[in-house]
Amino acid sequence: MPSSNSDRSFTDRLDATIPGAFPSSDGNQSSTHQTLSQALYARRNEYTRSRNVRIKIGSWNVAAEKGTEKDIGAWFVEGKGIEKAIAGLGVDESQDDDNLESVPAQEARRSRKASTVPRRDDGTLPGGEEVGIYVLGLQEVVDVSSPSEALRPYTDPSVANRWKSEVQNALPEGYKLVAEQQLIGLLLLVYASPDVFPHVSGVSTTSVGTGLMGYMGNKGAVTARIVLGETTRLVFINSHLAAGSDKxxxxxxxxxxxxxxSRTRFDPITDALGVTQGHGEGLGEEDFAFWFGDLNYRLEGIPGDDVRRLLTIHTKTLDPEPTEDSKEPRLSSSDSSVTSKSPSSTSSIKEDAVPLPPELDPASLHTTISCLMPHDELRQQQKLGKAFQDGWNEGPIQFLPTYKYDVGKVGVFDSSEKRRVPSWCDRILYRTRAAKERHDAHVKEQEEARKRDEEMKKKGLDAPGDEEVLYDYDPETDGDKTTGYDDYDEYDEDAEPEPEEVITKEGFKDEILLEYYAAHLRVISSDHKPLDAIFSLKYDAVIPELKASIHQEVARELDRQENEGRPSITLVVDRSTGATTSEAAPTTDNDFDGVDFNDVQFAKSKRRNITIANTGRVPATFGFTDRPVSKDQAPGPFPSWLTVTFDREPDKTDKSSDDNLHQQFTLEPADVCSAELKLKVEAIHDVRNLNEGSEQLDEILVLRVQNGRDHFLPIRADWQQSALARSIDKLIKIPEGGIRKLQGQKPDSETNKVRWSIPREIFRLTEAIEDLTERTIAEWDMTKHEGDRAPWQHNAGWPFVKDSRYFEDDVHEDTLAALYEALDCDTSFDAAFPGEVAAMQRLEIISEVLLQFLRSLEDGVVTESLWKDLEGGIVARERSRQHLPLDDAKIWALETLSVSPSHNATFLLLISMLQRLTNEIVTASRPDTSSSRASMDSLPSSPRVAVRRRTLSKVPEVATRQLISRNYATVFSEAMFRSGGMDQLKEKERNLRKDRMVGVIETFLSEDDALR
Structure with a gap:
């Protein structure tokens, strides 16, 4: 991700706004799997076919001259404008061109509205459909010295469009533009033939400005990278370097x-299979690179007049005086004496004399160029290792300098006051991957030699007698003859060019041959002469259909081989288990490949088993890993309502080799283990979400095998609606028959009619508790033995406060679940108790159900807003130290609650039940008053019970009522009241609020003010 402006350096910010600055790079790129790539490459002969393509590269500085675009099609596409006698490499001088328009006639008709190329020119270089890829590099398509003109490319695309239109019109039908890049005056266009275009991919263009301040685009380069046949990377660089002839x-x-x-970067390459290969590439990573343009290197160390005098010998014959035999005399290939000897010497040569070879003729163009090339700055800088030394080559220069001519003249060098030295400013260089690797290897060898030399000198081996073992290293002179270049002063004109073999980055074998390297002297619309080079490239092209087929075969084979050596397990769901004595066997869904718990209700456990077997050839270590969850779900391998227990101990490791595995187990080959999945919904927030439909009993567990593949185990169950976790306002609308009667509907969706004054579930529970309390006390009186103490005699909170071990190990789970089921279905509680169960045990279990039901109420019996009003009145009386009589306190509390009738009625029902139970227990305790104070030892530990020994009455019966009332008030205040912000209160304030809640209930359980 790009950094913010505040974090970026000045250079980074400048790069983002200056044309031709550093291109952005993306570091988040993927790469192909190495093993798959190697296997696919090994079968490359099966999905590649050899292809040949001609690449024509043209370069021209048009000097912002109007009308130069009219010449582009003639010289670049059709190969016209060549002066054969002095054209360049590969040009056949034997062809007859007597019909070609003369130089004077050509210069006389020069116009900006038409091509300046000579008429009756049939074209000398290959063109048209003979060329598969056309690459055109132009410089100064706008006047870079004019600020308004320099900004035109960013606001006006007409400049580039004018050139593209001319090129497209000149190209044969079907050629398409595959790459385009412009930087102010620099324009790069790449076209491909209909046969080549489908094999072009990985196109990326960029630009680098090196002009003003080192970043502006009045100088610099535009670059394009293409991939041919998915095997061969080609890079084209069109540049305009700094001008001037001084140091x-x-x-x-x-x-x-x-x-x-250093600043050129291309986008990553994505192959036909959609695989991104590495990161963005820079220069030097391609297979073939072509650098062309106005490089501006001049002739150094030689007077300009001398250069002009030497070259004029070869240009003046282009414009001979008319003769009687022809009105348009031409320099023909038969006039070898003109090009090979000076004019003064031609009269002395006999007609039957054998012409001298150009390299032996002191008056030939070959000799002139050979004399001038040692002064060429480009060749000099290459030899010195200061520029273009890393593998760049150039075809032999056999043409006149391309700069500087008078506009409109074929062979007249700069006649202005500056009289610039004619120079080969315009060049086309090329580099292969093999040449770059040879250069890099040589640099590495030199560096290693330097280091060895320094190490030996440090050891004192520089004595005269040891000179023969030292490496003589001089960074200023070393490398003159080992840079990969031949002596530029010598040419072997008779040698036939040989193709160069290159191993590409992808490992394919290509061949390249420079066929032509020529200048178009007869193009006169600019002060530069255009030049072009034609390369023949033989490359292996990938056939996408064959590669895709081979890729699939290789992938399948590798997958098979890898799977045989990778840990492998088989996961089997045991569909025959899961039915206990109290539930029906699960139904089988053949379409569901997972664990189905069928119908699930609150507080009822359901179990299913799975079997895990090691079916591989190596040990397998596995475990459940974190599953993907939403923000509302608990993290971890299992949801809150599911636990998984294995039939063996987990591996003993200090730290899991896979941090996501909370427990891991290892199976030897053919070993088997089982795991039990237990589903139990008992968290109230889960009940609420399941009732509302915002959560489903539908999960996918992830069983991860280290160094193997993940296994996914779907889990599902059908939730049965519960009356728990609802509001009183919803419960009073549930019709007779219970919440299950509305399965799949909202409680009030059938009708909005209020059916009950209080929830029927609470009414049934309180009624059962009152009845069972009376029966329990009566049975105790009939069955007790002498010395036995009733539970209410040592537990002032009975039957609502019980020892924590009472429900340990889910001993009453089935009974509790059956009671919740009876509430949901509005059926009898008796069926929930198996066999003969004593009234006391029934009472204690139903009491627990009532408390759980009250705790689950969405808004409580006393809602947050009602409690706010109650607490406000209590606090006001506390501050004013006002004490209300008992009856007045009850009336005030009921008036406050009366704003919500259903909550008020529910509150009174629960208070009535507690009052009745208190009276029953106090009455039952009268014969044994000595134990009343002992009940202090059984106060519930949570929530806090506000009972203090010094406040108890000395009258045993009154003390018993006080203990029971305060225990009941403490337990039920926590279940009935809702108060927001309790967690934000300090402990003292929180305890004070709880005391106030307890006091409200205790008010209704007390008989007179003296007991408050």
Whole structure:
């Protein structure tokens, strides 16, 4: 992700706004699997086919001259404008061109509205459909010295469109533009033929500005990268380097070239299979690179007049005086004496004399160029290792300098006051991967030699007698003959060019051959002459259909081989288990490949078993890992309502080899283990979400095998609606028959009619508790033995407060679940108790159900708003120290609650039950008053009970009532009242609020003010 502006350096911010600055790079790129790539590459012969393509590269500085675009099709596409006698590499001078328009006639008709190429020119270089890829690099398509013109490319696309239109019109039908990049005056266009275009991919273009301030685009380069046949990377660089003939200008040209190399970055390559190969590439990672343009390197150390005098010998014959035999005399290939000897010597040569070879003729163009090339700055800088030294090559220069000519003239060098030295400013260089690797290897060898030399000198081996073992390293001179370049002063004109074999980055074998390297002297619309180079490239092209087929075969084979050596387990769901004595066997759904718990209700456990077997050939370590969850779900391998227990102990490890595995188990080959999945919904928030439909009993567990594949185990169950976790306002609308009668509906969806004054579930529970309390006390009186103490005699909170071990190990789980089921279905509680169960045990279990039901109420019996009103009145009386009589306190509390009739009625029903139970127990305790104070030892530990020994009455019966009332008030205040913000209160304030809640209930359980 790009950093913010505040975190970026000045250079980074400048790069984002200056044309041709550093391109952005994306570090989040994926790469192909190495093993798969190697296997696929090993079968490359099966999905590649050899192809040949001609690449024509043209370069021209149009000097912002109007009308230059009219010449582009003629010289670049059709190969016209060549002066054969002095054209360049590969040009056949034997072809007859007597019909070609003469130089004077051509210059006389020069116009900005038409092509300046000579008429009756049939074209000398290959063009049209003979070329598969056309690459055109133009410089100064706008006037870079004019600020308004320099900004035009960013606001007006007409400049580029004008050139593209001319090129497209000149190209044969079907050629398509595959890459385009412009940087102010630099324009790069790449076209492909209909046969080549389908094999072009990985197109990426970029630009680097090196002009003003080192970043502006008046100088710099535009670059394109394409991939041919998914095997061969081609890079095209069109550049315009710093101008000038002094030492500072030369250094700046070298700096410009270095900046282009270091700052050019291309987008990552994505192959036909959608696999991204590595990160963005820079220069040097391609298979073939072509660098062309106005490099601006001049002739150094030689007077300009001398250069002009030498070259004029070869240009003046282009414009001979008319003769009687022809009105348009031409320099023909038969006039070898003109090009090979000076004019003064031609009269002395006999007609039957054998012409001298160009390299032996002191007056030939070959000799002139050979004399001038040692002064060429580009060749000099290459030899010195300061620019273009890392593998860049150039075809032999056999043409006149391309700069500077008078506009409109074929062979007239700069006749202005500056009289610039003619130079080969425009060049086309190329580099293969093999040449770059040879250079890098040589640099590495030199560096290693330097280090060895320094190490030996440190050891004192520089004595005269040891000179023969030292490495003589001089960074200023070493490498003159080992840079990969031949001596530029010598040419072997008779040698036939040989194709160069190159192993590409993808490992394929390609061949490249430079066929032509020529200048178009007869194009006169600019002060630069255009030049082009034609390369023949033989490459292996991937056939996408074959590669996709081989890719699938290789992937399947690798997968098979890998699976045989990877841990492998089989997960089997035991569909025959899960039915206990109290539940029906699960139904089988053949379409569901997972664990189905069927119908699930609150507080009822359901169990299913799975079997895990190691079916591989190596030990398998596995465990359940964290499943993907939403923000409302608890993290971890299992949801809150599911637990998993294995039939063996987990592996003993200090730290799991997989941090996501909370427990891990290892099975040897053919070993088997089982796991029990227990589903039990008992968290009230889960009940509420399941009732509302915002949560489902539907999960996918992830069983992870280390170094193997993940197994996914779907879990599902059907939730049975529960009366728990609802509000009183909803419960009073449930019709007779219970909440299950509305399965799949909201409680008030059938009708909005209020059916009950209080929830029927609470009414049934309180009624059962009152009845069972009376029966329990009566049975105790009939069955007790002498010395036995009743539970209410040592537990002032009985039957609502019980020892924590009472429900330990889910001993009453089935009974509790059956009671909740009876509430939901509005059926008898008696059926929930198996066999003969004593009234006392029934009472204690139903009492627990009542408390759980009250705790689950969405808004409580006393809602948050009602409690706020109650507490406000209590606090006001506390501050004023006002004491209300008992009856007045009850009336005030009921009036406050009366704003919500259903809550008020429920409150009174519960108070009535507690009053009746208190009276029953106090009455039953009268014969044995000595134990009343002993009940202090059985106060519930949570919630806090506000009972203090010094407040108890000395009258045993009154003390018993006080203890029972306060225990009941403490237990039921926690279940009935709702108060927001309790967690934010300090402990003292929180305890004070709880005391106030207890006091409200205790008010209704007391008989007179003296007991309050």
């Amino acid at each position: 500072a200008a030369l250094d700046r040209r070298n700096w410009d070239a270095g900046q282009v190399i």
